[in-house]
Amino acid sequence: MSVTATSANLSAEAAPESAIKTMTIMRALNEGLRRAMAESDRVVLMGEDIGKLGGVFRITEGLQAEFGERRVLDTPLAESGIVGTAIGMAMVGFRPVCEIQFDGFVFPAFDQITAQLAKMTNRHEGALSMPVVIRIPYGGHIGAIEHHQESPEAYFTHTPGLRVVSPSTPNDAYWMIQDAINSNDPVIFLEPKGRYWIKGEVNTAERAVPLHASRVVRQGTDVTLVGHGAIVAMLLQAAELAATEGTSIEVVDVRSLSPVDFDPIVASVQKTGRMVYAQEAPGFTSVGSEISATVTERAFYSLEAPVLRVSGWDVPFPPAKIEGAYLPDVDRILEAVDRSLAY
């Protein structure tokens, strides 16, 4: 990307009449990062191949050319190194945004994220904050080989001290990445890579909801479908199909996996009396498990059926040729809806 094109984008952003733009999630993340970097020179991007190449998914395309090699670091190939040094940089006031190339490559950094980063503020008794964002493209549907399609969110939601979020639309991607960067706590920022290329409207003038809000994205009266990340689009599709058969489905996009904004979910279930959680990750001790349990506690007297879950099976993410049999699809979601309605 040329410098001229980039400055054109910046000046366009200043013009209020062009506040609504249509773009992909990929582009929205790029624009969100650009804006956060322009607003604060403490924001530094770190990762493998994110500079010259712009990242393997091109999320950081053009940013090194625009902000320089000290703002966008093509790091050595070492995930633990990326996160560990980000912690040190945060200690002297930087706001590092780390890119992990694929979900399955985050684990070399697991100690630095869960045992170090997550606990720094606590161990320093509040004397230190850790404004570190770790961006991780996650999830399936891209037909890639091993370690490239996983959903590791539960490891991080299980770790006190980490905030965990996942946008599902371009508008959320644009705002949530900026809000994550502005957070003084570490944020695991999970990007639904299977949806990087979908387009949607982004309002660059005004954020819709705060970072940690969950949100009803479709109104309905019979069953509440809840999920996060890439699967939200599938829930909407399922709702569409169910409507043709006379079932009215409400869909809630959780958006923030830790903390979870339970009120809109509970309110929805109090209205419909039924809930199905859907996620790509294996079901056992997962985000879906936790949200289902809490909703059962809070909406117990409203429930007409047990809260049901649809998830990846409790097996390693399979070879790409058979991922379709592993990942939840519209049929499996509607099967759960039918089961719920049958109670």
Place this chain on the structure above:
Amino acid sequence: MTEPQLVRVLSADGTFAPTPAAERYLPLIDALGDAELEQFYRDMVMVRAFDQEATNLQRQGQMALWPPSLGQEAAQVGSARAARTQDHVFPSYREHVVCSIRGVDPVNIIRLMRGNTHGGWDPFDPANGNTHLYTLVLGAQVLHATGLAMGLAFDGRSGTGNVDRDEAVIVYFGDGASSQGDVHESMVFAASYNAPEVFFLQNNQWAISVPVATQTKVPFYRRGDGYGIPGVQIDGNDVLASFATTRAALDSARVGEGPQFIEAVTYRMGAHTTSDDPTKYRARDEEQKWRGRDPIARFRTYLAGRGASDAFFTGVDEEAKAYAADTRTRTLALQAPGAELMFDHVYSEPHPRIDEQRAWRDQYEATFDVAGSEAGANE
């Protein structure tokens, strides 16, 4: 970043011109007969044809991706041919010819890259020459190799002084992976336990888009010093240097002299994988410069100078063509695995949750039209 003590036997134009550091390895090269030298050449030409065919197959949608080995044939063939039958091999994910030399059917690598399997072969089947699986998380296999080498030492399977019986391990990794903590920890463990292991680093200059200068400020082979592991730097495009240094290193390691480190300076002439476009980050003239150091052209000139006939070269080319064609035929004939495969081998003994989910899914699938079952549909 090449050093005065670089081991090179054949110069880029194919002249037999050993560097001073290569002198001590010459007896190992002198001992090679025509048949062995011709085999090195055949290996390199065959894998280049295979690799090109696999790259084409990926472009035609037959694989999720393909990591080409183009340009790295000499480093891989020389080192693989240097390993003895009883040795153990840990590839990274680009060592296609290392696998085939050890006996692995390379179509299994295609099955892996196609998304049919996460593994592809059984390292414990004698037909596969103790070749372990590809590892996609960079550097992780280096620790496994070290542990296996420690086990060999603890069990007395190495260190007796008998080079025909003592076992050793060779592990492949790259300049990018060298930055991973796992690789450094491997060297600490290997040195501490005097593991019979050769660290074989192919420095192909690029970790996707990141140049080698970002990974190290000193030549890699000197890193060994810091861990107490003797290191040597070789011209990785010289198959003879690769063979001789690896044979010497493995034999030192196997008889109890401890781990050894080889840095093979080479070049990834293709993309990192078919998902990547090298023109975005590196200069054409750099690629051109390395094309002038092509490992196969160099060795061909050398063999021709030794009297190899035109018929030999033509024969190898024909063989390679047939090999590529066979690879294509067998790839196109590959069947997708059944979806039920994903419930297999998650644990070594029955597990109630897996059994329950498998049964649930079977029942669920039975509610659909049987004709639309997944095996055929997904292929």
